[in-house]
Amino acid sequence: MKDFAFRIAHLVVVLFGVSVLTFLLIRLLPGDPALSIAATSGVVDPATLEAVRERLGLNLPIWEQYWNWITNALRGDLGVSFRSNQPISAAIMEHLPVTLHLVIMSQVVSLLVAVPVALYVAPRSDRWLDRVVAGVTFALQAIPNYVLAIVGVLVFAVTLGWLPAIGYVPLSRGFWPSTVSLIIPTFAISALLIAMYIRVLRNSMIETLQMDYMLVGKSLGYSRRRLLWNFGLKPSLPPLVTVVGLNFGILIGATVVVEVIGGIRGLGSLLLSAISTRDYLMVQGLVLVFAVAYVVANFLADLIHLAIDPRVRVAR
Amino acid sequence: MTESLLTPTSAMRIARRGRRRRRLPAIVVVSMVWLGLLVALVALAPVLPLPDPATSDYSAVRLAPFVSIDHILGTDNLGRDILSRLISGAAVSLAVGVGSVAIAVVLGTAMGAVAGYFGGIADRVMSWATDILLAFPSLIALIAITSFLGPSMWTLIIGLGVVSIPMVARVARSATMSFAQRDFVSAAKAIGTPEGRILRREILPNIAPTVISFAVTLIAIAIVAEGAMSFLGLGVPAPQASWGGMMNEGRGDLRTAPFIVMAPAIAMCVTLLAINFVADWISRRFDSRGSHV
Numbered sequence: 119m120k121d122f123a124f125r126i127a128h129l130v131v132v133l134f135g136v137s138v139l140t141f142l143l144i145r146l147l148p149g150d151p152a153l154s155i156a157a158t159s160g161v162v163d164p165a166t167l168e169a170v171r172e173r174l175g176l177n178l179p180i181w182e183q184y185w186n187w188i189t190n191a192l193r194g195d196l197g198v199s200f201r202s203n204q205p206i207s208a209a210i211m212e213h214l215p216v217t218l219h220l221v222i223m224s225q226v227v228s229l230l231v232a233v234p235v236a237l238y239v240a241p242r243s244d245r246w247l248d249r250v251v252a253g254v255t256f257a258l259q260a261i262p263n264y265v266l267a268i269v270g271v272l273v274f275a276v277t278l279g280w281l282p283a284i285g286y287v288p289l290s291r292g293f294w295p296s297t298v299s300l301i302i303p304t305f306a307i308s309a310l311l312i313a314m315y316i317r318v319l320r321n322s323m324i325e326t327l328q329m330d331y332m333l334v335g336k337s338l339g340y341s342r343r344r345l346l347w348n349f350g351l352k353p354s355l356p357p358l359v360t361v362v363g364l365n366f367g368i369l370i371g372a373t374v375v376v377e378v379i380g381g382i383r384g385l386g387s388l389l390l391s392a393i394s395t396r397d398y399l400m401v402q403g404l405v406l407v408f409a410v411a412y413v414v415a416n417f418l419a420d421l422i423h424l425a426i427d428p429r430v431r432v433a434r
Numbered sequence: 435m436t437e438s439l440l441t442p443t444s445a446m447r448i449a450r451r452g453r454r455r456r457r458l459p460a461i462v463v464v465s466m467v468w469l470g471l472l473v474a475l476v477a478l479a480p481v482l483p484l485p486d487p488a489t490s491d492y493s494a495v496r497l498a499p500f501v502s503i504d505h506i507l508g509t510d511n512l513g514r515d516i517l518s519r520l521i522s523g524a525a526v527s528l529a530v531g532v533g534s535v536a537i538a539v540v541l542g543t544a545m546g547a548v549a550g551y552f553g554g555i556a557d558r559v560m561s562w563a564t565d566i567l568l569a570f571p572s573l574i575a576l577i578a579i580t581s582f583l584g585p586s587m588w589t590l591i592i593g594l595g596v597v598s599i600p601m602v603a604r605v606a607r608s609a610t611m612s613f614a615q616r617d618f619v620s621a622a623k624a625i626g627t628p629e630g631r632i633l634r635r636e637i638l639p640n641i642a643p644t645v646i647s648f649a650v651t652l653i654a655i656a657i658v659a660e661g662a663m664s665f666l667g668l669g670v671p672a673p674q675a676s677w678g679g680m681m682n683e684g685r686g687d688l689r690t691a692p693f694i695v696m697a698p699a700i701a702m703c704v705t706l707l708a709i710n711f712v713a714d715w716i717s718r719r720f721d722s723r724g725s726h727v
Contacts, residue, residue: 128565131562131566132562132565132566132569135562135563135565135566135569136566136569136570139566139567139570143578143582144582256710256714257707259710260654260703260706260707260710261703261706262658262661262662262702262703262706264661264662264665264678264681265681265699265702265703268681268685268688268695268699269699271688272688272692272695272696276688276689276692368571370571371571371573371574372571372573374573374574374577374662374666375662375665375666378665378666379685389574389577390577390666393577393581393668396581398581398582401578401581401582404574405570405574405575405578408570408571408574409569409570409571409574410569412568412569412570412571413569416569
């Protein structure tokens with residue numbers, strides 16, 4: 119319980135620090151931030167400048183500005199884009215499902231591939247196949263996802279013509295067409311995840327296999343498959359669950375280039391168009407969302423680890 | 435880890451690793467040769483008989499590789515020589531990779547070693563700070579910094595360096611903690627060695643292998659990030675060539691001239707693999723397993 123309280127306190131401090139840094143991001147603008155932001159809308163006359171200052175509250179002392187900004191953000195109000203006059207949180211909510219779809223699909227595919235492979239090689243960790251798998255995962259971890267995305271387009275769309283090169287079909291137009299439109303981006307993102315998950319699960323499985331109860335199970339005559347899936351998998355899962363949880367937080371902000379290559383209008387594309395149109399408030403809002411997603415995923419992964427692995431609770 | 439905890443298989447594995455450690459594995463040699471070649475080509479680029487990487491040859495646009503002696507690896511959509519652009523791009527990748535990691539290693543090691551050695555308040559403050567900084571995904575942080583400061587080589591080097599500091603600090607901190615209570619450190623303290631000297635003479639040489647093998651991995655990560663930024667047009671501004679930028683420019687010709695994209699893609703993957711092999715070898719050599727994270 120004390121542990122839990124400490125984690126909550128840590129979460130609050132980190133979130134506070136993250137919000138302060140994100141708030142200060144606008145101050146990185148060279149010169150007068152009001153001038154840079156007003157310049158977004160084209161003409162800059164003293165009246166517009168004053169209006170921008172008024173709207174952002176730039177005339178107030180800085181802690182008051184932060185207080186106003188954070189209380190609004192907590193209510194889900196990240197301000198209004200100076201470009202499109204659209205509320206920033208509305209724009210984010212519009213693009214979030216696309217990125218989430220890509221992230222969830224990548225995670226599911228990665229686990230579907232990695233778990234059986236890891237369970238297959240773990241008890242055979244001295245054989246050549248384990249070496250091959252280790253080599254492949256090593257190579258996969260070195261290849262950037264954007265290279266894989268381009269190669270995927272080249273092979274599956276341009277050469278073979280099996281899949282569309284770009285574009286995203288929303289889920290509302292049917293599960294299957296939507297899934298097909300995400301195959302290449304999923305392939306690009308999953309490669310690294312598959313490599314990571316195989317390594318993590320294989321190593322923790324090898325540790326589990328050395329436990330006495332696995333020996334007992336073996337001597338009682340259980341089949342290898344039964345031993346692995348029924349007795350070995352569950353105690354080997356905690357490290358994998360932690361990594362998978364962390365990746366939810368990381369991937370939300372890591373799909374940018376893959377989204378651009380695939381012509382997918384998700385959060386990454388939104389961030390880039392905000393940058394090219396100098397929509398600074400949109401950039402700020404997105405950075406906050408990405409960072410909070412990471413912190414929260416980190417926190418939840420910790421909690422889940424605590425919940426499913428009794429050993430951690432005893433050890434502390 | 436004490437000897438009695440070793441199972442026969444893991445003891446055998448360690449013994450085997452010990453034997454393997456003596457000779458340089460072939461793949462590491464190949465990796466080092468590739469990286470050395472890259473550095474040599476970058477250094478010698480001005481005197482090599484290659485076309486200028488930014489000059490267009492309009493008589494040879496989208497020329498396929500290995501058909502002309504003037505353009506061995508072909509030309510891109512503007513008739514620029516792909517081989518010279520690869521070399522020119524390698525300079526950017528290496529400069530950003532090594533430069534940013536140098537910044538991160540110097541500052542991160544100092545912060546991590548101080549926090550890990552003294553503990554207490556210094557450690558607490560640094561843990562909060564690294565947790566806060568690590569909350570920003572590095573690519574997002576880099577994009578945000580660049581969008582506010584404007585793209586340039588220095589933005590990339592400093593931005594990537596700053597983004598990597600907390601990662602190095604964490605590794606250095608945990609490595610330092612594993613040495614801070616050791617006998618030789620206590621002995622140094624007992625004879626009245628100043629703290630600064632203990633940090634420099636006793637702690638630093640011992641955490642160096644861990645930090646160095648992590649730093650080499652970080653160079654690969656920095657090159658991936660630099661490629662992503664250049665791909666997005668937020669890297670080093672044109673006409674300077676960069677691998678990521680070349681991939682982005684070649685995307686339009688994927689159907690008719692895939693080699694424009696594939697040349698930088700292959701160069702990048704081979705380089706990243708080579709760096710990872712070297713990093714892996716260093717960490718095995720010093721057997722720093724378990725000391726980081």
